[in-house]
Amino acid sequence: DIQMTQSPSSLSASVGDRVTITCRASQSISDYLNWYQQKPGKAPKLLISSASSLQGGVPSRFSGSGSGTDFTLTISSLQPEDFATYFCQQSWTTPITFGQGTRLEVK
């Protein structure tokens, strides 16, 4: 199975901050890496697919990069609605696996 390791597991930041979350795969997954945002009591929301493709309706302050085993999600200027938990996920092969999540909290 491909292990997905996110860091950090939690992060405290302020509105306006630039934030970067990293995700590392245990083997190469090309660009089959997706990022999700989940808020309490809500379903996950797809932000970025194929490592860097921003989904429709997602603000441009979100961006993704990477290929192979190392990936990053960057929020260029945090907004109040961005405080949530973020997950990476690989679609390279079954079993599909997620990172353990990064909880982004208000400092």
Place this chain on the structure above:
Amino acid sequence: EDQLVESGGGLVQPGGSLRLSCAASGFTVSSNYMSWVRRAPGKGLEWVSLIYRVGTTFYADSVKGRFVISRDNSNNTLFLQMNSLRAEDTAVYYCARGPYASGSYPSAFDIWGQGTMVTVSS
């Protein structure tokens, strides 16, 4: 608008069974890869099961032999039959379109239902 609506969750005793349903609208379930994903309290997201367009099915090791994914093409609905339930199966269960590309859809879980809570407890 593409949409998924789950139902069927609830409280069940250990060893019991439950059947979850996921009604789709705006797109055809049988023309897409469809999955179930769960999130246990205090834990992260865990992929549970996947059904291919051709009907091939896959399962996480944690549910293999106990859960069965299926679909009703005439009613555009996805199902998850859960048997021999354990306390560790307690979670919110989501159906989702994906995780592989189909037509213009990305290789990701791009549409999610609202989730249905399954609690396994005596």
